[in-house]
Amino acid sequence: MTSMTTMPPKNAPVPGEQGTGEIRLIDLTKKFGDSTAVQSISLTIPQGSYCCLLGPSGCGKTTILRMIAGHETPTSGEIFIGEEMVVGKPPVERGTAMMFQSYALFPHLNVLDNVGFYLKMRGIRKDERRRRALEMLQRVQLDHLRDRMPAQLSGGQQQRVALARSLIINPKVLLLDEPLSALDEFLRLKMRGELKSLQNQLGITFVHVTHSQPEAIALADMVVVMDTGRIDQAGSANTIFNKPRTPYVARFMGGQNVLTGSVEGVSGRSLRMKRAGSGPIEARIDGDASLPAAGAPISVSIRRDRIALKRLPPEADAPNAIKGVVETTEYQGSYVKVTLNVGTGEPFVANLSDGDYFSDPVDAGAEVTASWVADDVHILTEADSGHAGELYSE
Numbered sequence: 001m002t003s004m005t006t007m008p009p010k011n012a013p014v015p016g017e018q019g020t021g022e023i024r025l026i027d028l029t030k031k032f033g034d035s036t037a038v039q040s041i042s043l044t045i046p047q048g049s050y051c052c053l054l055g056p057s058g059c060g061k062t063t064i065l066r067m068i069a070g071h072e073t074p075t076s077g078e079i080f081i082g083e084e085m086v087v088g089k090p091p092v093e094r095g096t097a098m099m100f101q102s103y104a105l106f107p108h109l110n111v112l113d114n115v116g117f118y119l120k121m122r123g124i125r126k127d128e129r130r131r132r133a134l135e136m137l138q139r140v141q142l143d144h145l146r147d148r149m150p151a152q153l154s155g156g157q158q159q160r161v162a163l164a165r166s167l168i169i170n171p172k173v174l175l176l177d178e179p180l181s182a183l184d185e186f187l188r189l190k191m192r193g194e195l196k197s198l199q200n201q202l203g204i205t206f207v208h209v210t211h212s213q214p215e216a217i218a219l220a221d222m223v224v225v226m227d228t229g230r231i232d233q234a235g236s237a238n239t240i241f242n243k244p245r246t247p248y249v250a251r252f253m254g255g256q257n258v259l260t261g262s263v264e265g266v267s268g269r270s271l272r273m274k275r276a277g278s279g280p281i282e283a284r285i286d287g288d289a290s291l292p293a294a295g296a297p298i299s300v301s302i303r304r305d306r307i308a309l310k311r312l313p314p315e316a317d318a319p320n321a322i323k324g325v326v327e328t329t330e331y332q333g334s335y336v337k338v339t340l341n342v343g344t345g346e347p348f349v350a351n352l353s354d355g356d357y358f359s360d361p362v363d364a365g366a367e368v369t370a371s372w373v374a375d376d377v378h379i380l381t382e383a384d385s386g387h388a389g390e391l392y393s394e
Contacts, residue, residue: 028077055226
């Protein structure tokens with residue numbers, strides 16, 4: 001069982017005042033026949049936080065969202081929202097609202113009536129629900145489109161209508177199922193900022209399912225990285241990106257290269273790793289990390305933007321250097337992504353500043369040496385199992 005938590009964000013309400021949007025999943029499992037979609041996970045999402053469930057298709061993140069919402073029933077385990085155990089309760093009694101990937105707007109209702117629909121279902125008088133719907137449209141800056149039909153709206157406008165409709169019932173928790181995936185890049189970036197701003201204003205708990213690493217890093221106070229029904233790591237975006245715990249997380253989050261070998265020796269707080277086909281790798285051991293035994297398997301990661309390239313071959317037994325052949329170069333505006341074949345079976349990437357790259361550009365087929373310093377090597381707490389070797393993030 002994996003148990004993880006994080007500190008609440010600065011905008012979280014004081015516990016005991018509005019602290020009803022905390023979510024606790026306890027030993028939660030969901031099976032569909034012989035297939036296990038979610039396996040014995042435990043997780044606490046603090047009140048008022050923006051949490052992103054992140055992972056590839058089929059990892060179980062949407063199943064978790066649907067169990068929190070009440071659209072799926074756990075096979076076993078408990079779900080608490082605030083102090084209330086909600087397994088067995090219908091969605092309307094959980095204090096949650098869910099915004100679906102498709103938005104699910106009613107094509108025969110105008111914008112104002114779409115937003116007020118849930119209030120109509122709860123028996124709220126027409127004048128009252130229209131007043132509240134208009135207030136919510138003003139919050140998402142769409143009150144001027146109140147009389148339009150969904151087909152007359154852009155994708156971003158439809159999304160904001162769906163968001164207003166979800167929020168009008170004043171939920172304790174807003175659940176978002178890949179809400180930005182249908183938008184083009186410009187709108188996705190714009191709506192990303194609007195979502196974060198709105199969550200800061202409301203101070204309620206957002207749980208957002210996505211497969212986009214940049215989206216999760218930009219939005220979340222808490223990122224939960226999932227793999228085949230389990231939580232691999234949960235923490236702040238900064239921790240997940242810069243201090244991944246496993247090779248799987250390092251690969252999936254992107255921005256990191258993973259190398260695997262065995263411990264050659266430890267001296268003080270410095271570690272020396274050996275691997276076939278290259279010189280040794282030296283790394284610093286964090287003060288609170290345990291010292292690995294000589295000969296033990298070990299994996300390390302190095303951020304792509306910490307890699308330097310040169311045309312000269314590495315010196316014999318030079319630490320923190322690996323030779324490779326340039327496969328592709330991609331200009332990304334502020335940097336150039338250079339992908340190397342270093343014989344590990346997966347790409348090794350250097351993100352070079354545009355100034356560094358264009359001062360001495362390399363073409364496909366060029367033989368180069370990639371190098372880095374020991375302080376930029378992050379020791380992963382688990383050796384590479386090889387189960388995620390096909391994962392490669394942009």
